[in-house]
Every structure is written in C-alpha cells, then in structure tokens.
C-alpha cells in the first residue's frame with residue numbers, strides 16, 4: 367500500500383485499492399497518477415489491462431465532491447466500456463461515494479435523464495452524450511476533469527467530430543486526460559487543440575512477452591473450423607475468446623461450435639444492448655466459456671481469466687492484433703494467443719508480423735477429425751476423417 371500512497375493517492379481510495387487486493391501500482395499508474403493528482407494535462411499511451419481506469423479514476427475521485435454538480439466527464443468509445451469504467455470508478459470511490467452514471471445509446475434515455483440530475487461523474491459514449499447536450503439534460507459548466515478514454519478507438523469509430531463538439535462544450539479551465547493505445551496523428555492533433563502543455567507518459571508494452579505464448583497453425587481453409595474445435599476441446603483453458611473479422615463469421619462460428627457441443631456465444635455490434643450485456647455477464651461468470659466476437663464488441667472489455675485468444679480470422683490491421691492478444695496474459699497471469707491461418711490470411715498475418723515485431727511460432731498441426739460445419743458461404747462440409755502429418759517443420763514466417 368505504501369507504493370500507492372507514495373503516488374499521492376488519498377486515504378479513501380487507498381482503502382478501496384487495499385480491498386481490491388492490488389499489491390503494487392502498474393506501470394501506467396506509477397507514471398501517470400502523480401501528474402494527474404498534480405492537476406496536469408496528461409497523454410497516456412496505454413491499452414486496456416494496463417490499469418488505466420484506476421489512474422484517471424483516482425484523480426476524478428479525489429477532485430470530485432458529492433452533490434456539487436457534474437465535475438468529471440469520461441468519454442469512451444463503446445457501451446460496454448462505459449459500463450465497465452463507471453463500475454470501476456464506483457468500486458474505487460466506495461469510501462468517498464459519488465453519483466456516477468454511465469450513459470450510452472441503445473437503451474432508454476429517461477432513466478439517464480433522471481440520473482444526470484444528481485450525477486457528479488458521467489461516463490458516456492459520444493453519440494448519446496451529444497443527444498443529452500441537445501436536450502439540455504446534461505450540464506457541463508462545472509466539469510473540472512475531462513477524460514478521453516481509448517481516444518484512438520473513438521477516432522477509428524468515426525467519433526472525431528462528436529468528441530470535438532463535446533470538448534468545446536466543457537469549460538476551458540479544466541484538466542484533460544487522454545488515454546490511447548496508440549498515439550497517432552489524430553491524437554496528437556486533438557491534444558494540440560484541446561490540451562494545455564500536456565505531459566506524455568507511456569508503458570513499454572501492452573502484454574508481458576514472458577507470460578504470453580503466441581503461436582500459429584497454417585492449415586487449409588477446409589480444416590480451419592475442425593482445428594478450432596480440436597484445440598478448444600484439447601487445450602487446457604479457462605475463458606476463451608475467438609476473434610472473427612465480420613459479424614457474419616462470428617455468428618456462424620458460434621453456431622457451428624454449438625453444433626459441435628461447445629458452449630459458445632457470439633457477440634458483435636449488431637446485437638441489441640440488453641442481449642450483449644447478458645452474453646457478457648454469462649461469459650464473466652463462466653457460464654459460457656467461449657466468446658466468439660468481433661473487434662468492436664471486445665475492445666476495451668476487462669474480462670479477467672481469459673486464458674486463450676484465438677484469431678480465427680487474422681485481423682486486417684496490426685494494431686487490432688495487439689488489442690486482441692491484450693485480452694489475455696493480464697495482471698500477471700499466463701496466456702496463449704493462437705492464430706489459425708489459411709492462405710487467405712497470409713497478407714494480414716505478414717502485416718501483423720512486420721508492424722509489431724511480435725514473435726509468433728509455428729506449431730505442429732495435430733491429428734484432427736474433420737467436423738461438419740456450415741460455412742458462411744452456406745455450403746456444408748462433409749465429415750470425413752483426415753490425418754495431418756505430425757512432423758511439420760517448426761518455422762517462423764518472418
């Protein structure tokens with residue numbers, strides 16, 4: 367606890383940290399909390415899993431007072447992240463209670479309007495926040511701290527103009543904290559226009575390479591699904607995330623896994639919010655152990671105990687790869703990232719390797735049984751047993 371105290375964290379927050387049984391600050395906490403508490407504008411290069419919520423949360427909790435109007439606004443890219451961040455700040459403000467509310471689209475606006483009347487801290491997605499601004503149901507005149515969480519993601523999702531509009535509605539005299547996995551041109555531009563002498567801190571890596579084992583299998587398209595089933599049945603795993611590049615593939619893979627008696631659920635942006643929340647709850651609680659998802663649905667989610675991340679489709683952009691594998695090997699735990707490649711993934715995979723300098727080892731193909739699967743194209747693969755030689759040479763693509 368001494369190490370947290372040395373960062374300048376106040377007693378009530380220290381008590382909640384002690385309840386959470388955190389032993390020592392994470393790298394981003396160590397680097398950013400003293401600056402945040404000193405009231406500086408900070409640009410922090412860090413992804414989910416780095417402990418960033420406590421970093422900005424401790425600043426918010428210490429500078430906010432219950433019943434004094436909306437004093438801290440956190441902008442986040444997704445509904446799930448809004449819920450998650452609001453929950454984390456509520457947890458850390460246990461001994462200094464504040465009115466904290468998450469506002470996002472896809473759910474009724476009236477309960478939010480009610481909650482906003484007494485909120486001290488608001489965590490929201492840009493679209494719904496603009497809606498509240500237009501309706502005059504949110505008052506930003508007393509905001510002291512503005513946090514842009516996962517700024518790069520908000521830009522990727524096309525929220526750049528919305529974010530700027532919201533920033534302009536906040537008082538000029540404020541502290542601005544920007545968290546982003548990548549510090550790209552848009553992030554730099556935004557910080558130049560809207561931050562005051564920002565100090566930049568970043569963590570050296572998102573995942574601990576010693577704890578994360580990254581492998582790939584190179585296999586024919588017709589055996590891809592069968593290999594996934596084989597690995598899911600044979601790997602010693604806890605919670606598992608399987609990434610696909612499209613909603614359509616996500617649904618198909620989850621459906622086919624269920625047919626192969628694997629308890630899987632699909633989550634993507636096309637599902638109604640209530641359903642997404644339900645699926646996530648089931649996954650969190652371990653009722654469903656395999657979550658098949660798109661990048662959008664999974665981005666920013668803090669789900670502990672994910673032991674395996676599968677890339678059933680290799681992502682188009684290398685930074686998505688980093689975000690995906692960042693779901694596992696967190697908080698000191700071991701993790702495994704498994705890439706299942708067929709020829710159509712080669713280009714994307716080369717990109718991932720080139721841009722990220724990651725070390726991914728080719729694994730021998732196991733002997734697998736072909737599993738019947740209805741593929742996105744609608745054709746049915748007939749079940750046949752096929753053996754793949756064990757003695758494939760281990761090699762690296764790069």
Ligand code: AMP
Pocket residue numbers: 388389390391392395413414415416417418419420668670697
């Ligand atoms: P975040 O990057 O804020 O999404 O946090 C990722 C996870 O790390 C959350 O489950 C936090 O509760 C946890 N966490 C945050 N700070 C620490 C810490 N200092 N030690 C251990 N776990 C932490």
